[in-house]
Amino acid sequence: MKRVLLKLSGEALAGDKKTGFDEATVLGIARQVKELSDEGIQIGIVTGGGNFWRGRSSENMDRTKADQIGMLATVMNCIYVSEMFRSTGLRTHVMTPFACGSFTELFSKDAAVSALERGEVVFFAGGTGHPYFSTDTATLLRAIEIEAEGILLAKSVDGVYEADPRKHPDAKKFSEISIDEVIARNLGVVDMTASILARENKMPMLVFGLLGEGSILKAVRGPFTGTKVTV
Secondary structure: OOEEEEEEOHHHHOHHHOOOOOHHHHHHHHHHHHHHHHOOOEEEEEEOOOOOOOHHHOOOOOHHHHHHHHHHHHHHHHHHHHHHHHOOOOOEEEEEOOOEOEOOEEOOHHHHHHHHHOOOEEEEOOOOOOOOOOHHHHHHHHHHHOOOOEEEEEEOOOOEEOOOOOOOOOOOEEOEEEHHHHHHOOOOOOOHHHHHHHHHOOOOEEEEEOOOOOHHHHHHHOOOOOEEEEO
16 A cells, blocks of 8 residues: 555553553554655554543533544644654644644645655544544545545554454454445444445555554554455
């Protein structure tokens, strides 16, 4: 693959701390991305915000406001991870769909693609800029817009299972599964809106555990031990 979009879960960025950032984890990600970038692979990145905010679990506030806080959590994540990437020698941009003063750049497909073609890593922060759309949806949307060849879904779980392996230790793990089956079985690889976008735009996904040794490199180079979601 020449151009990919990497989705990093917020929880995974926190490592064993479960909240905030784990610097060793983020530097490990940065070094892997640097290797791939040095090989000429163009990389865009979306992060979740779950290491700071999971507002959807609260019934005590307006959903729009909760989602706006979540968007800002992803901006904080992207600014931090971008700086860790820069410490390894990568050049980066953080783009948002809304103005954040001088903190970020306003998203533009043309500007993003130009930066990727120059070998720079582009972070897509702030979700879609609208409530009721998750970072899963933002991931698919940006991948489609930048014409990525596929999405790397780096999660806290090492693939797609027939049931939550944390609750059902005997659950079967899929090595490959179609997006149609993911939708039909409501497996929650990404949310339903994102799943439909993946199917309609034929965007394949590789789902794997972020915290495995060299996990991002293995997703691109092999051997891949996660789940391939086909379209």
